[in-house]
Amino acid sequence: MTYKKAVKIKTPGGKEAELAPEKAWTLAPKGRKGVKIGLFKDPESGKYFRHKLPDDYPV
Template identity: 70%
Template sequence: MACTKPVKVKTPEGTEKELVPKKVWALSPKGRKGVKIGLFQDPGSGKYFRAKVPDDYPECS
């Protein structure tokens, strides 16, 4: 399932943009509540970066 909903994130260059993640997965330590991480691509430089996405965002690949 592809990700479709844009998320407001801070790019590595320091600007805030609304981007659609390439992939979202849960990252959680053993026995504790985790967070959801998204893989994004910066449209300016083309570099990939990870950022936290809201907990209600569906996991996708």
């Protein structure tokens, strides 16, 4: 399930790209506010990587 909202991120190749995450989830320890993580696919190499999403991103 690919999300529709694209996010401007830096790919592992070092380039700035605007990509939509293929998967998004919240990563949080018990009792604390967590961060939102997205799984992206690098358009050049085809490798998958994770990157932090903005706090207002819908998960």
